[in-house]
Amino acid sequence: MPYDTQPPASHFINGRYVEDSAGDLIEVVYPATGAVIARIHAATPAIIEEAITSARAAQAAWAALSGTERGRILRRASEIMRERNHDLSVLETFDTGKPYQETSVVDATSGADALEYYGGMAATLTGEHIPLAGGDWAYTKREALGLCVGIGAWNYPTQIACWKGAPALACGNAMIFKPSETTPLCALKVAEILHEAGLPAGLYNVVQGMGAVGAALVTDPRVDKVSLTGSVPTGRKVYAAAADGMKHVTMELGGKSPLLVFEDADIDAAVSGAILGNFYSTGQVCSNGTRVFVQNAVIEPFLARLAERLKGAVIGDPQDPATNIGPMASARQLEIVEGYVAKGLEEGARLVAGGTRIAGEGFWFPPTVFADVTDDMTIAREEIFGPVMSVLGFDTEDEALRRANDTPFGLAAGVFTRDLARAHRVVDAFEAGTCYINSYNDAPVEMPFGGVKMSGVGRENARAAIEHYSQLKSVYVRMGQPEAPF
Ligand code: NAD
Numbered sequence: 001m002p003y004d005t006q007p008p009a010s011h012f013i014n015g016r017y018v019e020d021s022a023g024d025l026i027e028v029v030y031p032a033t034g035a036v037i038a039r040i041h042a043a044t045p046a047i048i049e050e051a052i053t054s055a056r057a058a059q060a061a062w063a064a065l066s067g068t069e070r071g072r073i074l075r076r077a078s079e080i081m082r083e084r085n086h087d088l089s090v091l092e093t094f095d096t097g098k099p100y101q102e103t104s105v106v107d108a109t110s111g112a113d114a115l116e117y118y119g120g121m122a123a124t125l126t127g128e129h130i131p132l133a134g135g136d137w138a139y140t141k142r143e144a145l146g147l148c149v150g151i152g153a154w155n156y157p158t159q160i161a162c163w164k165g166a167p168a169l170a171c172g173n174a175m176i177f178k179p180s181e182t183t184p185l186c187a188l189k190v191a192e193i194l195h196e197a198g199l200p201a202g203l204y205n206v207v208q209g210m211g212a213v214g215a216a217l218v219t220d221p222r223v224d225k226v227s228l229t230g231s232v233p234t235g236r237k238v239y240a241a242a243a244d245g246m247k248h249v250t251m252e253l254g255g256k257s258p259l260l261v262f263e264d265a266d267i268d269a270a271v272s273g274a275i276l277g278n279f280y281s282t283g284q285v286c287s288n289g290t291r292v293f294v295q296n297a298v299i300e301p302f303l304a305r306l307a308e309r310l311k312g313a314v315i316g317d318p319q320d321p322a323t324n325i326g327p328m329a330s331a332r333q334l335e336i337v338e339g340y341v342a343k344g345l346e347e348g349a350r351l352v353a354g355g356t357r358i359a360g361e362g363f364w365f366p367p368t369v370f371a372d373v374t375d376d377m378t379i380a381r382e383e384i385f386g387p388v389m390s391v392l393g394f395d396t397e398d399e400a401l402r403r404a405n406d407t408p409f410g411l412a413a414g415v416f417t418r419d420l421a422r423a424h425r426v427v428d429a430f431e432a433g434t435c436y437i438n439s440y441n442d443a444p445v446e447m448p449f450g451g452v453k454m455s456g457v458g459r460e461n462a463r464a465a466i467e468h469y470s471q472l473k474s475v476y477v478r479m480g481q482p483e484a485p486f
């Protein structure tokens with residue numbers, strides 16, 4: 001392989017690569033071929049200890065720098081990331097299987113956006129002056145939380161490492177990041193780049209491992225905050241463990257988001273939205289609009305146009321820039337998707353595209369579309385996390401909204417219509433944290449991102465994330481004598 005995917009060591013702690021081969025072996029597999037492309041080890045207790053002590057030792061001096069100084073380092077890191085975009089994108093494609101056509105414009109780029117955005121914001125994180133009766137006054141200071149732990153999912157390893165790391169560091173925290181065991185390679189590059197940009201050692205440590213390593217970090221009393229991107233079952237466990245120590249949390253969890261297409265919509269645009277919301281990253285996107293509700297009057301033209309557009313799917317070598325559909329991230333995820341497709345058929349949904357795994361090496365599944373899906377079917381209720389779109393018919397706006405909201409999840413929701421008033425009315429009624437009008441799945445760093453209901457707690461990106469990586473100290477200042485009762 002011309003590209004070296006084996007990192008120098010498993011972990012990046014205190015400014016350098018560190019190994020402890022006593023940790024469980026993790027084989028990193030290229031999803032396109034099933035070949036092992038790197039071998040690393042899960043963190044042992046000694047590695048976790050080193051990560052925590054070095055992070056805590058470095059944090060106070062980092063918080064004592066001016067925001068301008070901290071921001072400069074983050075912005076420098078963003079520039080390095082952009083300069084290395086090609087190599088980072090190739091690595092992201094090896095790590096996840098996502099096509100280079102995507103990774104070259106989304107992954108390191110959105111990571112760099114986060115570093116640039118929070119680098120620019122670091123100097124603006126001020127408190128308030130609050131005038132009070134009798135000339136007294138109060139002020140607030142925005143302080144760092146201390147040591148933050150980030151735990152990542154496997155679909156956007158670089159982006160997740162930066163979406164958590166950039167606001168944490170901007171606020172003066174240290175971060176320990178544990179990537180998903182499925183995609184452990186990219187976060188190491190983020191750590192390398194941050195330190196090359198001048199980040200003092202210890203402030204962004206990467207430790208590898210399965211859930212047990214995440215759990216050890218979450219339960220350590222020296223950790224002040226946990227930000228998880230993962231599934232709802234993991235979120236429940238991590239939130240509960242964090243609650244025990246009264247730690248701050250951000251939970252970016254799963255979804256089963258609705259996409260509503262009204263009869264007055266631009267059908268081609270709506271089909272684009274449905275493709276972006278179901279097949280990008282081979283469907284492995286948390287905010288995907290996997291329940292596509294189409295008004296009955298336009299359901300057949302919608303399906304016909306979708307079938308036409310599916311002919312443009314190019315499934316093949318993910319490193320080839322012409323490819324736009326890559327494999328599933330793992331054999332396990334492929335099996336999960338196959339299981340859901342079987343359930344869909346068994347429960348009476350009409351398969352109109354895809355549906356069978358692609359034979360050969362690697363973990364391939366084609367874009368799959370079910371029509372005649374009803375609300376009670378398993379494929380309409382549970383998160384599949386693969387390229388499986390469910391199309392459901394509806395007649396009225398009220399009906400569509402009631403059904404769209406009838407889910408324990410609330411991550412995202414979208415609407416396609418030319419009627420402006422309807423668009424905003426529908427968005428007001430959506431029980432979702434992130435909504436789209438005549439678009440789907442955009443996630444610019446300037447816009448808060450996150451879910452309601454079982455899909456999560458807190459927000460990433462934008463100024464909103466600052467609230468989740470800092471805390472306020474309020475100071476009352478009396479200008480005269482305090483009055484005591486005796
Ligand atoms: P997962 O829940 O299996 O794992 C997520 C991370 O948690 C991994 O790093 C894992 O090692 C770790 N983990 C597992 N058990 C743990 C424990 N007890 N304590 C601490 N850490 C633990 O999720 P996944 O399969 O990697 O990712 C897919 C899921 O993530 C989907 O549900 C998807 O919707 C969700 N997701 C959400 C977002 C978002 O921003 N809302 C983004 C991407 C993915």
